[in-house]
Amino acid sequence: MSLVQIRGLAVSFAGQPALRGIDLDVAPGEALGLVGESGCGKSVTWLAALGLLPGKARVTGSVRLGGMELLGAKAATLEQVRGGRIAMIFQDPASSLNPVHRIGRQITEALSLHQGLSGAPARAEAKRLLDAVGMPDAQRRLDAFPHELSGGQNQRVMIAIALAGRPEVLVADEPTTALDVTIQAQILDLLQGLRREMGMALVLITHDLGVVSETCERVAVMYAGRIVEEAASGQIFAHPAHPYTQGLLGALPPLDGERRPLMAIPGGVPEPWAMPPGCAFAPRCPHARAACLQAVPELADLHISHRAACILAAEAPVLA
Amino acid sequence: MLRFLTGRLLRAALTIAMVVTFAFIVLRLSGDPAQIIMGADAPPEAVEAFRAAWGLDAPLWQQYLRYFGAILHGDLGRSMRDGRDAITLVAERIPATLALTIPALVIKLSIGIPAGILAALHRNSLLDRLVMALAVAGFTVPSFVLGLLLVLVFAVQLGWLPSGGQESWRHAILPIITMGVGGAAVLARFTRSAMLEVLGQSYIRTASAKGVPWRDVVWGHALPNAAIPTVTIVGFMVGSLIAGAVVVESVFSWPGVGRLLVVAVGNRDLAVVQCILLLVAGTMVASNLVVDLLYGVLDPRLRAGKMGAQ
Numbered sequence: 001m002s003l004v005q006i007r008g009l010a011v012s013f014a015g016q017p018a019l020r021g022i023d024l025d026v027a028p029g030e031a032l033g034l035v036g037e038s039g040c041g042k043s044v045t046w047l048a049a050l051g052l053l054p055g056k057a058r059v060t061g062s063v064r065l066g067g068m069e070l071l072g073a074k075a076a077t078l079e080q081v082r083g084g085r086i087a088m089i090f091q092d093p094a095s096s097l098n099p100v101h102r103i104g105r106q107i108t109e110a111l112s113l114h115q116g117l118s119g120a121p122a123r124a125e126a127k128r129l130l131d132a133v134g135m136p137d138a139q140r141r142l143d144a145f146p147h148e149l150s151g152g153q154n155q156r157v158m159i160a161i162a163l164a165g166r167p168e169v170l171v172a173d174e175p176t177t178a179l180d181v182t183i184q185a186q187i188l189d190l191l192q193g194l195r196r197e198m199g200m201a202l203v204l205i206t207h208d209l210g211v212v213s214e215t216c217e218r219v220a221v222m223y224a225g226r227i228v229e230e231a232a233s234g235q236i237f238a239h240p241a242h243p244y245t246q247g248l249l250g251a252l253p254p255l256d257g258e259r260r261p262l263m264a265i266p267g268g269v270p271e272p273w274a275m276p277p278g279c280a281f282a283p284r285c286p287h288a289r290a291a292c293l294q295a296v297p298e299l300a301d302l303h304i305s306h307r308a309a310c311i312l313a314a315e316a317p318v319l320a
Numbered sequence: 321m322l323r324f325l326t327g328r329l330l331r332a333a334l335t336i337a338m339v340v341t342f343a344f345i346v347l348r349l350s351g352d353p354a355q356i357i358m359g360a361d362a363p364p365e366a367v368e369a370f371r372a373a374w375g376l377d378a379p380l381w382q383q384y385l386r387y388f389g390a391i392l393h394g395d396l397g398r399s400m401r402d403g404r405d406a407i408t409l410v411a412e413r414i415p416a417t418l419a420l421t422i423p424a425l426v427i428k429l430s431i432g433i434p435a436g437i438l439a440a441l442h443r444n445s446l447l448d449r450l451v452m453a454l455a456v457a458g459f460t461v462p463s464f465v466l467g468l469l470l471v472l473v474f475a476v477q478l479g480w481l482p483s484g485g486q487e488s489w490r491h492a493i494l495p496i497i498t499m500g501v502g503g504a505a506v507l508a509r510f511t512r513s514a515m516l517e518v519l520g521q522s523y524i525r526t527a528s529a530k531g532v533p534w535r536d537v538v539w540g541h542a543l544p545n546a547a548i549p550t551v552t553i554v555g556f557m558v559g560s561l562i563a564g565a566v567v568v569e570s571v572f573s574w575p576g577v578g579r580l581l582v583v584a585v586g587n588r589d590l591a592v593v594q595c596i597l598l599l600v601a602g603t604m605v606a607s608n609l610v611v612d613l614l615y616g617v618l619d620p621r622l623r624a625g626k627m628g629a630q
Contacts, residue, residue, distance in 0.1 A: 050529065052525060052528055052529060075533070075534065076533075079531045079532070079533055080531065081531070082528065082529055082530065082531040083529060083530040083531035083532075084531055087529070087530075088529045090522060090525070090526065090529075092522060095521065095522040095523065096522045096523055096525075096526045097523055097526065098523040098526070098527065098541050098545070099523070099545065099619070099620070099621055100544045100545055100618065100619060100620060101541075101544075109530065109532065109540075110530045110531070113530065113531045113532065114531060145620040145621070147620070147621045158526070161526075161530060165530075165531065
C-alpha cells in the first residue's frame with residue numbers, strides 16, 4: 001500500500017505543459033530518487049502535489065495521501081499536510097529561510113502549527129531538533145539569524161523545521177546542490193540517518209545520479225515532464241532500459257578502471273511548445289525509429305518493479 | 321553603534337553646511353536684495369545706506385564667513401523686510417504647515433500602503449490594475465493641477481468647500497487631499513513592488529511549505545521584509561513635513577512655511593530664505609538618520625553581527 005499515490009498529474013503554465021501526466025507511488029519509509037535534468041518537472045511534481053505552485057499554474061490529475069485527495073483540497077487541509085505529513089526542503093538554504101526572523105522562531109513556528117507547542121517547551125523542542133540535525137552549539141544558534149550561519153548550517157535548520165511536524169514523507173528538492181562537496185555528504189548522511197530513525201519516506205529530487213545511487217532504494221527518471229523509467233536503484237544502474245537513462249549513465253565519469261571519454265547526449269530537451277508528437281526523447285535517441293515518432297510510449301513493466309516508457313526497451317530482453 | 325552614529329552625524333553636518341553654502345551663493349547671484357526691497361525708484365543713497373546696514377557692502381567672502389559664523393552661534397539673522405528674527409518668523413508658520421502635512425501624511429500611509437499590499441496580493445487582477453491606474457494618475461498629475469481641479473469642482477462648481485485661506489478646518493480639506501493623493505500614489509507603487517519582490521522569494525515558499533496559513537505568511541513573513549524598502553520612502557515623506565507644501569500652500573493661499581518661502585525668495589529676504597532652507601535640510605537629514613537606524617531594527621543583516629558566521 002503506497003503512502004502517496006500520484007496519478008495522471010499534469011501541470012501547465014500559461015498553456016505550456018510542464019508536467020505531462022505523472023504516475024508515481026511513494027511507499028512508507030522508502031527512499032525514492034527523482035532524477036532528471038533542470039526543467040524536466042521533478043520539483044514541479046511535488047510543488048503541485050502540495051499546492052505550492054503560483055495561482056496561474058493549471059494542475060490536473062490526482063495526488064492521494066493515505067486515502068485523502070490533495071489536489072483541490074481546502075486550504076486548511078493542505079496546511080495540515082504541508083510540513084505536517086509531507087515536509088519539503090529546498091535547494092538554496094540561505095534564501096529559503098526568512099532573513100528577518102531568528103532561527104529559533106522559524107522552527108518554533110512549525111512546532112506550534114503541527115505539535116501545538118509554544119513558549120519554553122517549543123524552544124526546548126527546537127533545541128532538541130537542532131541537536132538532532134547535528135547543529136553545533138544549538139542553544140545559542142536558536143537566537144541566530146540565517147545570515148549568521150553557513151549554507152550547510154542553514155540546510156540543517158531547514159531539515160530541523162521539516163522534522164518539526166514529524167512528517168511521513170520528506171521531499172528534499174536538490175538539498176545539496178548549493179553546498180560544497182564535503183557538506184553535501186554530511187547532509188545526505190544526515191537525511192539517511194533521520195529517515196531510518198523516524199521511519200519517514202524520503203523523496204530525493206536531484207540531477208546527481210551519484211547522490212541517488214548512494215541514498216535511494218528506488219529511482220524514477222524524468223524527461224520532459226514525464227517519467228521515462230522507474231526501477232530499484234541497483235537494477236537501473238546495472239541495466240538501464242531507456243536510452244535516456246543509458247545516456248545519463250554513460251555521461252558519468254567512471255570511478256575506477258580505464259579513463260574513457262564521457263558520452264554526451266546530442267541535442268537538447270525539446271521546448272514545451274515544440275514537443276514532438278511521439279516519444280519526447282526520439283529526436284535525440286540513437287535507436288529511434290519511425291514508430292517512436294508516432295505515439296507517446298506508455299510506461300510498461302519490463303520486469304518485476306522495473307518500468308520504462310520506450311518501445312525498444314519493451315521488445316528487448318531485460319536483464320536482471 | 322557609536323561609530324556609526326558619529327559618522328552619520330558628521331555626514332549630516334556636512335550636508336547641512338553644503339545646503340547653507342549653496343543657498344548663500346544662489347541667492348546672492350540672483351539679484352540685489354537692497355534694490356529689490358527698497359524698490360527700483362529708491363534714491364541711490366538710501367540703497368547704499370540699506371546695504372551698509374545689512375553688511376551687503378562687504379566683499380562676498382566676508383559676508384559668507386560672517387553668515388556662517390553667525391549660524392554656528394545659533395544666530396540665523398533677521399528679516400530684511402520687517403527686521404524681526406528670521407527664526408521667529410519661520411517658527412510662527414510651522415503650525416499652519418503641519419496642520420496640512422500631518423493629516424496628509426496620515427492619508428498617504430493609510431491609503432498608499434494597504435492599496436499597494438492589496439495590489440501585490442492580487443497581482444494582475446482587476447483590483448491590481450485599478451489601483452495601479454489610479455496610482456499612475458495620482459503621481460503624474462502635478463499637485464498644482466490637482467489642486468486647481470479640486471478647487472474648480474468642490475469650490476467653484478459645487479460650492480461645498482472654500483477655495484483658499486485659513487479661516488476654519490474646512491479650508492484645510494482640499495489642500496490636505498491634494499497632498500495626500502500624490503503621496504498615497506507613490507507609496508502604493510512602492511509598497512506593491514516591494515511586496516511583489518518579497519512574495520517571489522524562496523522563504524515565502526518555505527513558509528507555505530511549513531503549513532503556515534496564507535494570512536500569516538503575508539503578515540508574519542512577507543510584510544516585515546517588504547517594510548525595509550518602504551521605510552525609505554516614508555522617511556522621505558516625514559522629512560518633507562515642514563517644507564513639502566510649497567506648491568499646495570501657494571495654490572490655496574495657506575499661510576505656512578512654504579508660502580513664506582515663496583514670498584521671501586521674491587523679496588530676496590536672505591535671512592528668512594536661508595533659515596527655511598536650513599530647516600528643510602535639518603528635517604530631511606534628521607529623518608534620513610532615523611531611517612538608517614530603522615533599517616538596523618528591521619533588517620538584522622544590517623546590524624553589526626553578534627555571532628558571526630562560522
